[in-house]
Amino acid sequence: MLAELRGLNEECGVFGIWGHEDAAQLSYYGLHALQHRGQEGAGIATKNGKGLLVKKGEGLVNEVFSGDALKGLTGRSAIGQVRYTTEDGRGAENVQPLVFRSTTGSMAIAHNGNLINAKELKENLEKQGSIFQTTSDTEVLAHLIKKSGRGALTQRDCVKKALSMLKGAFAFVLLTEEGLMVAQDPNGMRPLSLGKLGDAWVVSSETCAFDLIGAETIRSVEPGELIIINEKGLQSDRFAEAGDRAMCSMEYVYFSRPDSDIDGIxxxxxxxxxxxxxxxxxxxxxxxxxxxxxxxxxxxxxxxxxxxxxxxxxxxxxxxxxxxxxxxxxxxxxxxxxxxxxxxxxxxxxxxxxxxxxxxxxxxxxxxxxxxxxxxxxxxxxxxxxxxxxxxxxxxxxxxxxxxxxxxxxxxxxxxxxxxxxxxxxxxxxxxxxxxxxxxxxxxxxxxxxACFTGEYPxxxxxxxxxxxxxxxxx
CATH class of the missing domain: 3.40.50.2020 (Rossmann fold)
Structure with missing residues (x-):
């Protein structure tokens, strides 16, 4: 019905692409297809040979990326997000992708869902010296990845270790200088699909974005799966064993666009x-x-x-x-x-x-x-x-x-x-x-x-x- 009048809203939509010369432009179209999932903010981050670039702001996709806004986003890979925010999450600082820069490399993260142990994780991280710049759950993952990097762990292992600490519903796309990473929570509570556009890989909260850019839907991202896409191709890994599948029923009832498919339905x-x-x-x-x-x-x-x-x-x-x-x-x-x-x-x-x-x-x-x-x-x-x-x-x-x-x-x-x-x-x-x-x-x-119908939580x-x-x- 009328989400803005009823107070029934979903937390966001994410999009990612690897290996296409028009990565930013295709992300723009992908976010347009996902606009129904969030109308309060939008952003795109790209990777070129010099590092990560980002453009984001409050408003609709065409408002944030009006005029020549996309011209500066060069590179063959990108991630993006459209955002809906609650009262506690409003503010330009919470618009994603969030970009984190350090001496060991940069990272951009976009997220759909909610971490139910975010407060506990934040408190523990702050005790270890972390300082948070936003009120977004997404920032927790970046700090956990950085903390996990002590020792001889690879970036993949750091991400897997960090993801294993998260509880709740989440679909993450991460863009680093080494590749594109995609992760789905162990219960598969948020929709996330993998597609192909020529030689390029794409990922989206909904398959309707694939239809808009002419991509082929390959499959859903599996619960507990971590996908790594880089110059070597696509590799599937796991950061957690799959739990009982628990796709949000409201995706079928209300949130998703009628032309989208979830797990083939x-x-x-x-x-x-x-x-x-x-x-x-x-x-x-x-x-x-x-x-x-x-x-x-x-x-x-x-x-x-x-x-x-x-x-x-x-x-x-x-x-x-x-x-x-x-x-x-x-x-x-x-x-x-x-x-x-x-x-x-x-x-x-x-x-x-x-x-x-x-x-x-x-x-x-x-x-x-x-x-x-x-x-x-x-x-x-x-x-x-x-x-x-x-x-x-x-x-x-x-x-x-x-x-x-x-x-x-x-x-x-x-x-x-x-x-x-x-x-x-x-x-x-x-x-x-x-x-x-x-x-x-x-x-x-x-x-x-x-859960919203029965009070029984997965x-x-x-x-x-x-x-x-x-x-x-x-x-």
């Missing part, structure tokens, strides 16, 4: 199957089905096909409203839904409407959309959600850090329905979602993280990641 088709499964689980008498743009459209189409209720564009998204229209004041945020969405009166007037959405977070936006549809003449509005209710906070990089943000926590579907003013409210069952997405059945939870939760009133929930 297309996002649009997965969402469409979720809509079909939802129609099997609930029987509603209605005249029209509509989806909340954009991430709910696929599920709405599936619901319509399975239920036999016609699908129509009952809500239209205004794609030309700038971010500043919904940021400055609470009063402007209150008007955000009307700025972003408009009902099609002739579609919904006098009709019983099924409104399909991907999730409900705080419920305030859902309430406004239900009211908008009824004000446009809908006689009934039945809300169906193509995912289970969000009842638990996420500590792995999704901006749901407290259960008090979640309207479904401690409430029944009937109670939530009354709060948003709908005529009925139905959530897709967890079993139905897993079946519809279609990941391997032999994996625990089909290889998905269900890793240990460290005390410093949990607010006091939530510690009991996270046990």
């Amino acid at each position: 297309n996002i649009h088709m997965a969402r469409k199957r979720c809509g079909k499964q939802l129609a099997k689980e609930v029987k509603i008498e209605a005249d029209v089905v509509t989806g909340v743009p954009d991430s709910s459209i696929s599920a709405a189409i599936g619901f319509s096909e399975e239920s036999g209720i016609p699908y129509e564009l009952g809500l239209i998204k205004n794609r030309y409203v700038g971010r500043t229209f919904i940021q400055p004041t609470q009063a402007m945020r209150e008007r955000g839904v009307k700025l972003k969405l408009s009902p099609v009166h002739q579609v919904v007037a006098g009709k019983r409407v099924v409104m399909v959405d991907d999730s409900i977070v705080r419920g305030t936006t859902s309430k406004r959309i239900v009211k908008m549809l009824k004000d446009a003449g809908a006689t009934e509005v039945h809300v169906v959600i193509a995912a289970p209710p969000l009842v638990s906070p996420c500590f792995y990089g999704v901006d749901i850090s407290t259960d008090s943000d979640l309207i479904a926590t401690g409430r029944t579907a009937t109670e939530v329905c009354d709060l948003i003013g709908a005529d009925s409210l139905t959530f897709l069952s967890a079993e139905g979602m897993l079946k519809a997405i279609g990941r391997p059945k032999e994996m625990k939870n089909c290889g998905q993280c269900l 890793t240990d939760i460290y005390a410093d990641t949990v607010l006091p009133h939530e510690k009991e929930l996270a046990r």
Whole structure:
């Protein structure tokens, strides 16, 4: 739905390329494809024969790299990131890639995810003399690599040792003077794919970036895997044994673009199957089905096909409203839904409407959309959600850090329905979602993280990641 209005955001998207003369330009296009994963900052670092170069700033990709901004980024390899930030992570100093220079060599790092033991690691590093310049978890890895370099360890061994100390969800791309390194956490909680463009290697949070630049998708980066790409080619190593696979379910439900694939499963088709499964689980008498743009459209189409209720564009998204229209004041945020969405009166007037959405977070936006549809003449509005209710906070990089943000926590579907003013409210069952997405059945939870739906976390939760009133929930 409208992430900037609901407070449901993912932590970033990363991109990397090795061995192409247009590395910076291709990274620019790759970041454009990943723009939905973060709109508050963007950056690209390249490697040429003289070292590492970086250009980054706050804003959208085309704002940061306007004019001749890319001309100075020379070299045949690059990494980049688009960034979404929480309140604690705002500021130009946190925009990535972060570049670290030392007498033993330079390094640029970009990261997607969240380290649940970051505070503990920072405290230990500071006791050893480290001084941090940002509030980003990403900087922890650089300090750990440097600390691991004492003795006769190779750079690869230093990186492996440092990565093995991290807990949580992470997908890293590192650019050094020796090569490009790519790492995925042991549970594989964040999407990260490997591709090929001619003789060049590319890596991206989503495969839609490969399609834009004309690259071929090769495979997903494996949990606990460290890939090293340099002049010798591509080598696969491990910094940790693979744990239980736990890909974030919200990637399929909401975050990823419909044209992306995760582990060979297309996002649009997965969402469409979720809509079909939802129609099997609930029987509603209605005249029209509509989806909340954009991430709910696929599920709405599936619901319509399975239920036999016609699908129509009952809500239209205004794609030309700038971010500043919904940021400055609470009063402007209150008007955000009307700025972003408009009902099609002739579609919904006098009709019983099924409104399909991907999730409900705080419920305030859902309430406004239900009211908008009824004000446009809908006689009934039945809300169906193509995912289970969000009842638990996420500590792995999704901006749901407290259960008090979640309207479904401690409430029944009937109670939530009354709060948003709908005529009925139905959530897709967890079993139905897993079946519809279609990941391997032999994996625990089909290889998905269900923590925000069940409160069962795939890793240990460290005390410093949990607010006091939530510690009991996270046990």
